[in-house]
Structures are given as structure tokens and as C-alpha cells.
Amino acid sequence: MATRRDDILDVAKEIFAERGVKATTVRQIGARAGMVSGSLYHHFGSKLDMVDAILHALCDEILARYEEIAVSTDDAVERLRRFARYAFSLVADQRAALVVFYNEARYLVKDARFSYLNGFDRRIEGYWSDAIDAGVAQGRIRADIDTRLFYRVIRDTIAGAVDWYGPKDRPIEDVADTFIGILLYGILVHDGDRAVPQS
Amino acid sequence: MATRRDDILDVAKEIFAERGVKATTVRQIGARAGMVSGSLYHHFGSKLDMVDAILHALCDEILARYEEIAVSTDDAVERLRRFARYAFSLVADQRAALVVFYNEARYLVKDARFSYLNGFDRRIEGYWSDAIDAGVAQGRIRADIDTRLFYRVIRDTIAGAVDWYGPKDRPIEDVADTFIGILLYGILVHDGDRAVPQS
DNA sequence: GTCTATAAACTGATAGAC
DNA sequence: GTCTATCAGTTTATAGAC
Numbered sequence: 001m002a003t004r005r006d007d008i009l010d011v012a013k014e015i016f017a018e019r020g021v022k023a024t025t026v027r028q029i030g031a032r033a034g035m036v037s038g039s040l041y042h043h044f045g046s047k048l049d050m051v052d053a054i055l056h057a058l059c060d061e062i063l064a065r066y067e068e069i070a071v072s073t074d075d076a077v078e079r080l081r082r083f084a085r086y087a088f089s090l091v092a093d094q095r096a097a098l099v100v101f102y103n104e105a106r107y108l109v110k111d112a113r114f115s116y117l118n119g120f121d122r123r124i125e126g127y128w129s130d131a132i133d134a135g136v137a138q139g140r141i142r143a144d145i146d147t148r149l150f151y152r153v154i155r156d157t158i159a160g161a162v163d164w165y166g167p168k169d170r171p172i173e174d175v176a177d178t179f180i181g182i183l184l185y186g187i188l189v190h191d192g193d194r195a196v197p198q199s
Numbered sequence: 200m201a202t203r204r205d206d207i208l209d210v211a212k213e214i215f216a217e218r219g220v221k222a223t224t225v226r227q228i229g230a231r232a233g234m235v236s237g238s239l240y241h242h243f244g245s246k247l248d249m250v251d252a253i254l255h256a257l258c259d260e261i262l263a264r265y266e267e268i269a270v271s272t273d274d275a276v277e278r279l280r281r282f283a284r285y286a287f288s289l290v291a292d293q294r295a296a297l298v299v300f301y302n303e304a305r306y307l308v309k310d311a312r313f314s315y316l317n318g319f320d321r322r323i324e325g326y327w328s329d330a331i332d333a334g335v336a337q338g339r340i341r342a343d344i345d346t347r348l349f350y351r352v353i354r355d356t357i358a359g360a361v362d363w364y365g366p367k368d369r370p371i372e373d374v375a376d377t378f379i380g381i382l383l384y385g386i387l388v389h390d391g392d393r394a395v396p397q398s
Numbered sequence: 399g400t401c402t403a404t405a406a407a408c409t410g411a412t413a414g415a416c
Numbered sequence: 417g418t419c420t421a422t423c424a425g426t427t428t429a430t431a432g433a434c
Contacts, residue, residue: 004399020306022221026428039400041429077387103302106362107219135386145386146377153381156359157352163305164351178345182352186385187334187344188276203417225410238418240411 017099076135088176216298275334287375
């Protein structure tokens with residue numbers, strides 16, 4: 001049962017992603033939703049309330065799924081792979097909402113009502129960091145890896161993918177596997193110990 | 200000789216990076232530059248002219264340096280390292296301008312006057328792709344690497360770094376070396392062929 | 399639940415004095 | 417080169433009819 005409210009949110013999500021929240025006018029949202037701007041205010045108190053509804057739903061969904069994956073396997077490397085596959089699947093399935101999140105969160109968090117976005121970021125980083133630490137403890141991942149930088153590579157690559165990934169690209173699961181493959185194995189040719197870090 | 204015009208651009212750059220171009224008002228720029236908004240129009244024709252001046256200077260500087268690095272060594276892996284070090288150095292030295300570029304280019308290019316940003320992007324990707332291809336030809340880089348995705352990892356990690364890197368972090372050269380180390384060698388422990396890709 | 403109409407504030411930009 | 421003053425357009429949001 002897609003309510004009218006949900007229809008409006010879907011429309012708003014797309015336009016926010018296209019033009020940015022600040023550059024999107026309530027008139028544009030109304031026009032594409034089939035009503036005048038004033039009518040939107042029967043469903044929402046303000047433009048930012050729409051942004052809030054979009055991002056709250058997104059964060060709740062993502063956190064719930066990360067928790068499921070976190071407890072789904074003890075194999076740390078396999079857990080990294082599952083996180084990556086899920087995160088990239090969102091690039092295809094929740095593109096618009098992710099664009100809004102990645103492009104606008106940095107401005108939105110200045111407003112106290114959006115400070116939960118910081119908490120969301122911290123918890124997601126925690127899931128990845130825990131998997132990396134577990135991989136080190138299991139002797140699979142090099143102990144000298146900079147966990148924070150490694151997480152940044154992952155986060156920022158996924159954030160960037162919402163801008164370049166499209167339907168004509170390979171299936172998103174392939175992209176995820178290729179990506180995690182690069183991070184796990186590196187790009188160098190391995191013969192003997194030629195590919196072992198110098199330092 | 201820092202002209203008045205340059206002073207204004209430095210101020211505009213910072214505010215554009217803080218709040219986004221659309222959300223920045225000419226009154227804010229004027230206030231921080233020590234003049235009323237109307238006075239800005241003696242130096243610039245419009246707000247977008249300021250954005251253009253900022254991004255044009257940035258692109259010119261970056262392209263010139265990439266070209267120097269491209270011809271500085273034939274060793275493809277070393278060239279990747281030098282590109283990475285330079286790109287990360289910009290995160291520290293040109294933070295504000297880079298934030299504007301990475302956050303706003305996707306909206307700006309809809310305006311024909313900013314279409315040069317697409318050309319800039321293509322040329323930078325070309326420098327990286329050429330180095331990767333050369334590395335494959337030299338037998339140093341695995342031939343099955345997805346060049347485009349590999350470049351995306353690099354580009355998006357650097358784009359993301361402008362948001363998290365700060366003065367209290369390690370020197371930016373260390374970050375660059377650690378980053379390129381992850382991409383070259385991967386994060387897995389190498390013993391025997393345990394770390395060799397399955398596929 | 400959607401409309402018309404409009405208030406109230408803000409925005410980029412200009413004209414002309416100094 | 418900066419100011420005062422202001423225009424013309426746009427924006428979010430509200431009030432009240434239907």
C-alpha cells in the first residue's frame with residue numbers, strides 16, 4: 001500500500017538527487033507529484049521534513065541489514081565480501097536516496113535534527129572495522145593495515161559509484177566482487193615475493 | 200601580488216566549500232571579504248563567474264602538473280605512486296577548491312559554460328589509465344584488472360579525502376603511500392599462494 | 399486532500415553617488 | 417573601488433475556500 005505520502009517522497013528523492021536539496025523548490029516537487037506546492041504541506045511540515053523522512057528510512061534499512069550480515073558468518077574475509085555486495089547493491093536499488101545522503105549529509109549535519117547521520121556513519125564504520133580487526137586476528141589480513149584508511153577507500157568508492165554506475169554497466173554484484181578483489185589481492189603480478197610490500 | 204580579486208576568490212572558495220555554491224549568498228561573500236555585496240560586481244559579473252574562476256585555475260594547475268609527472272618516469276608503478284602523491288597533496292594544499300569541484304561539478308556541467316569540467320575529468324582519467332596499461336605491458340600489473348573500476352577507486356578515495364583529511368591526521372604523503380600500498384599489494388596475508396585470486 | 403491566493407523573507411544583480 | 421538604495425524575481429510557507 002503505497003500511500004500518497006510515499007509517492008511524494010519518491011518524487012522528492014529523485015529531484016533532490018538530480019539538483020541538490022537547496023536547488024530543489026517545493027514547486028518542482030509539487031509539479032512532478034501532480035499537485036501545487038501548497039498541497040505538499042498537508043503531508044509534510046517543511047521541505048526539510050521530506051529530506052529527513054527520506055534519510056531516516058534509508059539509515060534504518062541499512063543498519064538493520066548490516067546487523068544481519070554481521071552475525072551471518074565468522075569468516076572475516078567472507079563478511080567483508082558480504083558487506084561489499086550489500087553496499088554496492090544499494091547503489092543500484094537505492095540510488096537516489098544514497099545520492100542525497102552522500103551529497104547533502106555534510107551540510108545537513110550542521111542542523112541538530114540531522115545529527116543522527118553522524119551516528120549512522122560511525123556505526124557503519126564500526127561494522128567494517130570489526131570485520132577487518134577480526135580478519136587480522138584470524139591471521140588472514142595483514143596486521144599493518146591502516147583500518148581507518150582502508151574503510152575510507154571502501155566508503156568513498158561506494159559513495160562515488162552512485163555517480164557513475166548505470167544500468168548499462170556490469171551487474172552490480174560483479175562490480176562489488178571485482179572491487180573487493182582489488183582490495184584483498186592488490187593489482188600487482190604475484191610471482192615469488194615480488195609483490196610483498198617493501199616496508 | 201595578491202590582487203583584491205584574488206582575495207575575494209579565496210573568501211568565496213571557502214564559503215562555497217562550507218555551504219555549497221547554491222546555498223552561498225553574495226551577501227555572505229561580501230561580508231567576509233569586507234565589502235557589501237554590490238561591490239563584488241565591480242570585480243565579477245556574477246556569482247557563477249567566481250565559481251568559474253576558481254575551477255578554471257584549479258584545472259589548469261592540475262593538468263600542467265599531471266603532464267610533468269606523466270613524462271617524469273617510464274616505470275608505470277612508480278608513475279602511479281607519483282600521481283597518487285600529487286593527488287593527495289592537493290587534498291591538503293587545495294582543499295577548498297577541490298571540495299567545490301567534487302561537490303558541485305555534477306550540477307555545474309548542466310550549464311554549457313562548465314562543460315570543460317567533463318574534459319578535465321576525461322584527461323585525468325587518461326593519465327591514470329595510461330599508467331595502468333603501461334604497468335600491464337611491463338608485466339608488473341595483472342592483466343585482468345578492471346582499469347575503469349581501479350581508476351574509480353582512486354578518484355573517489357581522493358574525492359572523499361577532502362571531507363575527512365585534516366591537519367591532525369598523518370602527513371598527506373604517508374596517506375598517499377599507504378593508499379597506493381593497499382591497491383598494489385592488497386590487504387591479505389601472503390604466504391605461498393593463499394593470497395592469489397581464485398578466479 | 400487539493401485548490402487559489404498571498405504573505406513575508408530572501409536572492410542576484412543594477413544604478414548612480416562619492 | 418566601495419558605498420547606498422533598490423529593483424525584480426524567487427522562495428518557503430500559510431490561510432481559507434471547496
